[in-house]
Amino acid sequence: MVTFWDIALTFIGTLIFFTILFFMGTRKREKAREALMPFTSGEKYHPMRIPYRIKWIYYVALFSAYETATIFTILAISAGYSLILPIIYVFLLLVALIIAPVE
Amino acid sequence: MILLIYAFALSALFIFFSFLIEWIERKIVARIQSRIGPFFAGPRGLLQPLADFLKLMSKEDIVPIGADELLLTIIPILLASLATFVLMFIPIFTPDPLISYPADLIYIIGLSASIGALIVMTGYINPGPYSNVGAARFGELFLSFEIPFAVSVAVPAIISGSASIAEIVKFQENGIPIIVFAPLGFILLLISLIAKVEKVPFDIAEAETEIAGGWQVELSGRRLAFYRLTMNLETLFAAALCVALYLGAGYGPLLDTLGSAMYFVWFFIKLILVVFVISLIEGIMARLRVDQVLRIFWRYMVPLSFLQLILALFVRLIITL
Numbered sequence: 001m002v003t004f005w006d007i008a009l010t011f012i013g014t015l016i017f018f019t020i021l022f023f024m025g026t027r028k029r030e031k032a033r034e035a036l037m038p039f040t041s042g043e044k045y046h047p048m049r050i051p052y053r054i055k056w057i058y059y060v061a062l063f064s065a066y067e068t069a070t071i072f073t074i075l076a077i078s079a080g081y082s083l084i085l086p087i088i089y090v091f092l093l094l095v096a097l098i099i100a101p102v103e
Numbered sequence: 104m105i106l107l108i109y110a111f112a113l114s115a116l117f118i119f120f121s122f123l124i125e126w127i128e129r130k131i132v133a134r135i136q137s138r139i140g141p142f143f144a145g146p147r148g149l150l151q152p153l154a155d156f157l158k159l160m161s162k163e164d165i166v167p168i169g170a171d172e173l174l175l176t177i178i179p180i181l182l183a184s185l186a187t188f189v190l191m192f193i194p195i196f197t198p199d200p201l202i203s204y205p206a207d208l209i210y211i212i213g214l215s216a217s218i219g220a221l222i223v224m225t226g227y228i229n230p231g232p233y234s235n236v237g238a239a240r241f242g243e244l245f246l247s248f249e250i251p252f253a254v255s256v257a258v259p260a261i262i263s264g265s266a267s268i269a270e271i272v273k274f275q276e277n278g279i280p281i282i283v284f285a286p287l288g289f290i291l292l293l294i295s296l297i298a299k300v301e302k303v304p305f306d307i308a309e310a311e312t313e314i315a316g317g318w319q320v321e322l323s324g325r326r327l328a329f330y331r332l333t334m335n336l337e338t339l340f341a342a343a344l345c346v347a348l349y350l351g352a353g354y355g356p357l358l359d360t361l362g363s364a365m366y367f368v369w370f371f372i373k374l375i376l377v378v379f380v381i382s383l384i385e386g387i388m389a390r391l392r393v394d395q396v397l398r399i400f401w402r403y404m405v406p407l408s409f410l411q412l413i414l415a416l417f418v419r420l421i422i423t424l
Contacts (some may be wrong), residue, residue, distance in 0.1 A: 002202055006106055010191060010202055013110025015184045018329075022180050025160035025325030063246055 109201060114187050121335035122152035124342070127375065128382045135386030152335070159328035167321050169230035175322075178228075179329035182221050186336035189214050193343045194272050194352060195374075196367050206266040211344075212253050218337065219245040219299070225330070226308075226318030237317020240393060241308035244298055247400035248305075252295035254408035258288040259348040261415040262422070272352040280351030284418045287411045289349040291404060296341035297381055298400070300334060304388040307396055342377040346370055350377070 126141060126149055133140025141148025166172045192207050194200040223245065226238020259281045260266045263274035275281060282289045298305035309317045322330055346352060350373045353366035391399070 002204055007202055007204070009106045010110045011184070011188050013107040014114050014188050014191075015180070016107075017111050017114040018180050018183045018187070021183075022176070022325060022329060025164070025328065063249070 117187050117190050121339045124339050124378055125152040125335045127378055131382035132386040156328050160325050162324040164324040171228045174228050178221050178225055179326050182333040183329050185214055185218050186333045190340050192268055193347050195370055197363055198272055203269040207268055208260050208266045229321040231321050233314045233320045234318055236314050237308050247397055248295045248298040251291045251404040251408040254412050255288045255292035258285050258411055258415040261419050275351040282349040285415055291408050300338045300341055303385045304391045305396055307393050342374045345377045346373040
């Protein structure tokens with residue numbers, strides 16, 4: 001069995017490993033500004049963003065959190081664990097669901 | 104300190120395995136399509152995935168105008184780290200994984216969901232229409248496959264009575280894998296994982312012929328190398344999760360006589376079998392339309408996953424009686 005700090009340390013180790021690996025990649029000098037294409041694909045039209053709702057991203061993020069909470073609750077019920085922690089978790093997520101779209 | 108060294112060593116090892124999995128997958132798909140597949144780099148093209156990775160790492164680093172460079176640096180590193188980190192919870196080499204604690208299965212579901220959310224974010228921080236459309240499509244796919252995925256991951260936990268992967272693996276020690284109790288759960292997990300790793304027929308977020316690679320289209324050089332590495336690591340994770348949760352992990356004949364090395368051999372054989380099935384589906388099927396994918400998941404997979412959940416509760420009831 002491991003402690004929280006063991007898990008955190010392992011993740012930090014992985015993060016350091018991939019950060020080193022990433023910065024080992026060659027970073028060739030960027031082209032002059034006027035020679036720079038707006039897109040990697042080589043398209044010459046100006047960069048533009050398709051209008052999208054930020055709530056959609058909130059929804060995706062909260063959906064993933066909520067789904068985890070649901071599984072947490074299902075497993076807690078089936079394994080007969082204390083339901084206090086899942087209830088607190090679900091409550092906090094419900095609050096987040098209400099607050100997020102407003103902000 | 105030892106944990107840091109372990110983390111470094113395992114990260115390197117998982118990268119090696121992910122390249123091996125990619126090679127196997129490319130060879131199988133090539134054979135199905137009457138091609139040879141990777142051939143020149145290394146014996147029988149074994150080093151081709153590594154060569155591709157090194158090539159991308161050494162290419163010019165381009166950040167499109169209007170894109171957030173800082174986020175485009177942080178997210179690939181975070182994605183590769185998360186994809187490797189979740190693998191450390193799975194007992195691949197011995198029945199005891201590097202990291203194990205009660206309810207780590209829930210932690211895995213949460214971490215793998217955050218990988219999906221980060222991919223959606225990648226598509227949106229690039230100011231290209233293809234990229235944005237790809238991100239939106241991945242978002243839709245993500246919302247569709249996550250429920251069957253999470254439920255089919257929860258099924259072995261319900262049957263074994265524990266949300267710890269190590270405990271679920273121990274439950275299968277007697278030689279009866281959980282697939283015997285919940286075959287539907289295994290099929291649902293496999294299909295959800297194919298969608299999760301964006302393989303054909305669920306590669307609607309990339310769809311090269313329609314949206315030129317989707318959320319990946321504006322990525323290049325080391326960033327693209329890292330995203331591809333993440334996808335390979337996710338494929339490895341998908342196959343390892345299927346083996347650990349449903350196929351009896353590394354348990355099999357000759358384990359008692361040959362010791363723990365045999366555990367890894369069995370795990371690896373089963374892992375290759377799952378990769379073979381995923382590659383076979385990839386090779387013989389065509390890409391589905393967005394509406395078809397959504398219909399499959401919401402109309403069939405979600406209700407079936409809830410049915411499997413109820414069945415799993417019954418199985419647990421019978422086991423405990």
